[in-house]
Each structure stands twice: as C-alpha cells, then as structure tokens.
Amino acid sequence: MAGLRHKEVWTEPTPAVREVQEYLAEIRRRLFNTDWDVTAWRCTKKSCSGRPHEGYDYPHARTQQREPPGDWRVFLMLGGRGSGKTWAASHIFSEWVFNDTEEGEYAIVSPTWRDVTTTCVQSRQSGILAALGGRQSGLVTSYTKSTGQIHLANGVTIHLATSEDGAVRLQGKNLSGVWGDEIGLWTDWETAWDESISYSVRKGRARIIATGTPKHSRRARRLIRRLIDDPAVRVAQLRTIDNADNLSAGMLSDLEAIKGTRLYRQEALGELMDDNPDALWTLDTIDPYRVTEVPVLDTIVIAVDPAMTTEGDETGIIVAGAMTVDKIRHMYVIADLSGRYHPEQMASVVAQALETYAADRVIAEVNQGGDFIGSVIHAHDPTIPYATVRATRGKALRAEPLSVHYTLGRVHHVGVYEELEDQMCQWSPGDKKSPDRLDALVWAAAGLGIIRETDSVAAYLSVFEPLVALAGERVDTW
Ligand SMILES: Nc1ncnc2c1ncn2[C@@H]1O[C@H](COP(=O)(O)OP(=O)(O)O)[C@@H](O)[C@H]1O
Numbered sequence: 001m002a003g004l005r006h007k008e009v010w011t012e013p014t015p016a017v018r019e020v021q022e023y024l025a026e027i028r029r030r031l032f033n034t035d036w037d038v039t040a041w042r043c044t045k046k047s048c049s050g051r052p053h054e055g056y057d058y059p060h061a062r063t064q065q066r067e068p069p070g071d072w073r074v075f076l077m078l079g080g081r082g083s084g085k086t087w088a089a090s091h092i093f094s095e096w097v098f099n100d101t102e103e104g105e106y107a108i109v110s111p112t113w114r115d116v117t118t119t120c121v122q123s124r125q126s127g128i129l130a131a132l133g134g135r136q137s138g139l140v141t142s143y144t145k146s147t148g149q150i151h152l153a154n155g156v157t158i159h160l161a162t163s164e165d166g167a168v169r170l171q172g173k174n175l176s177g178v179w180g181d182e183i184g185l186w187t188d189w190e191t192a193w194d195e196s197i198s199y200s201v202r203k204g205r206a207r208i209i210a211t212g213t214p215k216h217s218r219r220a221r222r223l224i225r226r227l228i229d230d231p232a233v234r235v236a237q238l239r240t241i242d243n244a245d246n247l248s249a250g251m252l253s254d255l256e257a258i259k260g261t262r263l264y265r266q267e268a269l270g271e272l273m274d275d276n277p278d279a280l281w282t283l284d285t286i287d288p289y290r291v292t293e294v295p296v297l298d299t300i301v302i303a304v305d306p307a308m309t310t311e312g313d314e315t316g317i318i319v320a321g322a323m324t325v326d327k328i329r330h331m332y333v334i335a336d337l338s339g340r341y342h343p344e345q346m347a348s349v350v351a352q353a354l355e356t357y358a359a360d361r362v363i364a365e366v367n368q369g370g371d372f373i374g375s376v377i378h379a380h381d382p383t384i385p386y387a388t389v390r391a392t393r394g395k396a397l398r399a400e401p402l403s404v405h406y407t408l409g410r411v412h413h414v415g416v417y418e419e420l421e422d423q424m425c426q427w428s429p430g431d432k433k434s435p436d437r438l439d440a441l442v443w444a445a446a447g448l449g450i451i452r453e454t455d456s457v458a459a460y461l462s463v464f465e466p467l468v469a470l471a472g473e474r475v476d477t478w
Pocket residue numbers: 050059060061062065079080081082083084085086087088125126243246247
C-alpha cells in the first residue's frame with residue numbers, strides 16, 4: 001500500500017443525516033455526564049475543515065477557530081457575520097475556565113447587557129453554558145443573571161460586564177482571562193479595554209480573547225486597528241462562507257447580495273476597512289456634525305429607494321428633515337428604516353413612519369420602471385402625501401453635491417446610522433452596485449430641496465454661489 005495516500009472522502013450530510021448526527025452528539029454529551037470532555041469541540045488534525053471525520057463524527061472547530069499555539073496575551077479573532085467567532089471564543093474560554101486549578105476569576109465583556117447574557121452566556125448555539133456542557137455536566141453550579149456571575153464547581157467565578165459602561169465593574173479585580181465579544185461595537189472602549197480590562201488582566205498567564213466583526217463606522221475601529229498593528233497580538237480572520245454549513249440560507253443570501261463591494265469585505269470577510277479613498281464621504285465629514293437630539297424642523301420627508309429585485313435587495317427608507325439657520329438650510333437625518341420588505345410591508349412601514357415622525361410627505365424615485373412605490377403606497381392608503389424625484393443623471397452626480405453639503409457641516413445625523421454610514425464611506429462613485437440606504441438619503445436631500453432634483457451642477461452652484469459672490473465674481477452659466 002506504500003505510495004497510496006489515504007484520501008478523505010466527504011459527502012454533504014442530508015438534513016436527516018445531520019439531525020441524526022446532532023442527536024447522537026446530544027446522547028454523547030449526556031453520556032459524558034460525569035466525565036465531560038471539554039476538548040471535544042476541536043480535533044487534533046493539523047488542518048481541519050470542521051466537518052465530521054474519523055474520531056469526530058460531528059461538526060467541530062475549523063482550524064481558524066482554534067486558539068493559536070504558543071505564548072500570547074491577546075488573541076484577536078476577527079470575522080464576518082456568522083463566521084463562528086462567538087462559538088469559537090465560547091469554547092476556547094470554556095477550556096480556560098475548565099482547566100483552571102487556582103479558582104481564578106474571569107470575565108466576559110460585550111457591548112450591552114443583553115448581548116453578554118443572551119449571546120455569550122445563554123445562547124444554545126454559541127453560549128458558554130452550552131460549551132460547558134449545559135446543566136447536566138455539573139460544572140456550572142450557579143448562574144445569576146441579575147448579578148452577572150457564574151460559579152463553577154472548580155471554584156472559578158466568571159463576571160459579566162458591558163463596554164457600554166466601560167466594564168467598570170471589573171476594575172480592581174485580578175482576572176485570569178477575559179473574553180470580549182463584538183469589540184467592533186464597543187462604545188466606551190477606551191475605559192473598557194485600556195482601563196478596566198488591561199489593568200485587571202495582569203496575572204502571569206492571564207489572557208484575552210477578543211472577537212468581532214470590525215465596523216468601519218464605529219469608534220472602536222481605532223481599538224481594532226491598534227490591536228492589528230500590535231505585533232504581540234495574534235490575529236485570526238474568519239470568513240462567513242467557511243461557516244456556511246452552520247448558517248441559514250437567508251443569512252448567506254443577504255451577504256451574497258453585497259458581494260463585490262467593500263461592505264462585503266467587512267461583513268463577510270471580517271476585514272477592517274479603512275476610509276475608501278474614492279468614496280464621497282469619510283467619517284470625518286459626518287462625525288463632527290452629528291447631534292443627539294432632533295431639533296424643531298420645518299419639513300420632514302420619508303425617502304424611499306425601491307429594492308430592484310425581490311430577493312436579496314433592501315428597500316432604502318430614510319427619514320430626514322430640514323430647517324433654516326442664518327439663511328442656510330440644514331438637513332437632519334432622523335431615522336433609517338431600511339430593510340428587506342415585500343411591497344406591502346414597505347407601504348406599511350412608510351405609513352407608520354409618516355405618523356411616528358409627523359412627516360410632511362413621502363419621496364421616491366420614479367424612473368423608467370414607472371412609479372412603483374407610488375402605486376404600492378397609494379394602494380395601502382390613498383391619502384398619503386407623495387412626491388417623486390426623477391433620476392436623469394448618474395448616481396455619482398446625484399450623490400456628489402450632497403457630500404459637499406456634508407463637508408460644509410450642513411447635514412447632521414441624529415445618532416449613529418451604522419449601515420447607512422458604512423455605505424456612504426465605502427461606496428465609490430465608480431461602483432456599479434447601488435447602495436439602497438445611500439440612494440434613499442439622496443432622495444431625502446432632493447425632497448427637502450437641499451440638492452436640486454435633476455441638475456447636479458445647479459446643486460453645486462447653490463452651495464458655491466454665495467462664496468463666489470463674496471469673491472466679487474458672478475456666475476451665470478456653466
Ligand atoms: N465549527 C462549528 N461547528 C458547528 N457549528 C458552528 C461552528 N462554528 C459556528 N457554528 C454555528 O454557526 C452559527 C454562527 O456562529 P457564531 O459564532 O454565532 O457566529 P459569529 O461569528 O456571528 O459570532 C451558530 O449557530 C454556531 O453555533
């Protein structure tokens with residue numbers, strides 16, 4: 001047989017086979033009641049796809065989901081949505097606490113209380129209670145959600161904390177390990193990471209595992225950038241597609257719809273995107289003018305950009321208003337209600353928003369395909385005030401004048417619109433794919449008269465004319 005290499009054959013399990021596999025795995029878990037194996041989630045093959053093979057007849061960790069070998073203090077596991085970060089970290093963390101012989105203290109930090117309790121601890125798919133073998137393993141002796149503490153039979157205590165309040169409850173502790181989930185969404189990361197966590201993780205072998213999808217539009221990208229650039233930090237990058245076996249078709253098609261865009265690189269590949277040099281916006285043109293409250297506005301519109309196809313595409317729905325300060329129109333973005341809707345759902349979201357925001361009218365694009373949105377909305381309620389804008393020019397020409405208004409500090413986001421802002425900062429005018437939220441934003445600006453409907457040159461002029469006039473020149477024609 002020398003010379004013949006063993007070839008691994010793998011056929012996709014049918015849902016029925018998969019169910020049986022899961023059932024067997026459950027029985028195995030129950031049988032291991034007394035002698036529960038905390039390493040069963042990963043095999044010992046050097047490189048593994050995580051699919052069942054000899055000795056591991058159930059889905060288990062892919063190579064990238066294991067903790068790196070050697071001495072390290074910080075392991076950063078970046079990845080796309082649903083790429084298996086939480087699942088992996090949960091198992092790695094469970095091994096740490098399971099193997100602790102010193103009755104150490106540990107912590108899990110997530111953006112919000114709900115995230116840490118529901119996802120990191122209780123989630124049946126990815127949470128640590130499941131990773132620790134559930135109730136039947138006997139390892140978890142108590143979990144008190146209200147105080148955020150988990151006690152294990154080996155004397156270990158796990159504290160739950162949130163980045164929202166800077167994880168201050170960890171300050172003064174001497175922790176043996178920390179798992180930080182969704183660090184891309186951490187709000188007060190300076191306090192949470194640099195103070196609460198860093199000072200409390202100081203024991204000899206104390207380690208930190210940080211997981212998340214890096215979000216370009218969030219403040220915490222600075223933390224992620226710093227960690228990536230730190231040669232002492234181990235970094236892994238998980239792709240959503242590699243976890244396809246364990247994901248719903250809906251989730252995969254959501255991502256498929258944005259394939260080829262920078263957003264896809266962030267959401268599916270887990271890449272930390274820097275500013276796109278070709279984009280019309282950077283966070284620096286949005287952040288400085290952001291406000292927290294909606295002022296009194298003289299006009300409010302709901303702008304709708306229709307989904308082009310029924311499957312995959314989103315309908316962009318942006319609520320925005322305007323007011324005049326010192327003779328200059330300022331625009332405020334007050335809600336992003338975009339989503340994947342059937343036409344009737346879209347109409348009811350719009351009708352509801354009209355009421356909630358006391359909006360003056362609905363604005364939508366009318367193009368060669370006719371006034372699709374108008375028909376759907378009026379079929380839902382013929383009294384809804386409705387206006388159209390016409391797109392006669394290329395997308396770049398429509399969005400560009402609006403970006404000038406941003407640069408001049410005349411457009412304000414009330415709060416953070418992560419997905420919209422990602423589209424704004426990642427989309428290049430050269431891209432074919434149309435970002436629906438951004439389109440709706442442009443329609444809103446057109447509907448509010450911030451930019452002129454069809455003539456982008458005129459829109460530029462409306463911005464620059466006063467400046468040119470100041471310089472003593474008159475511009476009549478271009
Ligand atoms: N190696 C794996 N084997 C089996 N299921 C997995 C594996 N990795 C992830 N999963 C499952 O895939 C889904 C997404 O994983 P999760 O860790 O929640 O993703 P995210 O990267 O968004 O945190 C969950 O249902 C999880 O249980």
